[in-house]
Amino acid sequence: MLRVQLPEVLAKQGSMVAFQGQMDFDYEGAGGLGKLLKKAVTGEGASLMRVRGQGVLYLADNADDxxxxxxxxxxxxxxxxxxxAFQPQMTWDIQRVQGAGVAAGGLFNTTVTGTGWVAVTTHGTPVLLDxxxxxxxxxxxxxxCWLSLIHI
Incomplete structure (x- = not known):
């Protein structure tokens, strides 16, 4: 479970487990026609909500780590x-995975860029590859997930 001290966060829709304080939950659109089309065509990209307010928000997804x-x-x-989840000052987009073929099962992933915190879930302990x-x-x-070669 992730504990978030607000004023604001972007989080996966349906991940709110509990909150204490005053908060507003709003659907976060794709962020433009380009992202909306990418999401529709690729099936990639998390459905997001923007949470604003004062207090503590608890997020989880299927008891994943x-x-x-x-x-x-x-x-x-x-x-x-x-x-x-990730901090609202960061930007996100759906991008093609370089070198992935159709047989790889996932040609597109979500890329989050900028400065701030990003929360990622795994079902069990992940293996870190050098x-x-x-x-x-x-x-x-x-x-x-993996760190992108993007430096801004």
């Missing part, structure tokens, strides 16, 4: 179903 990443002008590529040592290949259905 929650992992926090702090990015500093960086990007993280996440399978949309594993994206739990990709600097040798070429690395991962099944598109098994990959949860």
């Amino acid at each position: 929650v992992h926090l990443f702090y990015l500093e002008n960086e990007g993280i590529t996440v399978n949309g179903r594993n994206l739990l 990709v600097a040592r040798m070429p690395t290949f991962v099944d598109g259905q098994a990959a949860v």
Whole structure:
């Protein structure tokens, strides 16, 4: 479970477990026609809600483990179903996974960029791969996230 001290956060729709304080929950659209079309065509991208207010918000998704990443002008590529929450000053988009073929099972993922916290879920303890040592290949259905080569 993730504990978020508000004033604001973008979170996966349906992930609110509890909250204490005063909060407003609003559907967060795709953020433009381009993202809406990408989401419709690819099936990728989490359905998001924007939560604003004062207090503490508790988020979870199917009792999955929650992992926090702090990015500093960086990007993280996440399978949309594993994206739990991120800070509102960060930007997100749906992008094609480089080198992925149709047989890989997932040609598109969600990329979150900027500076701030990102919460990602996994079903069980993830395996961390050291990709600097040798070429690395991962099944598109098994990959949860990786740092992008995007520096802003």
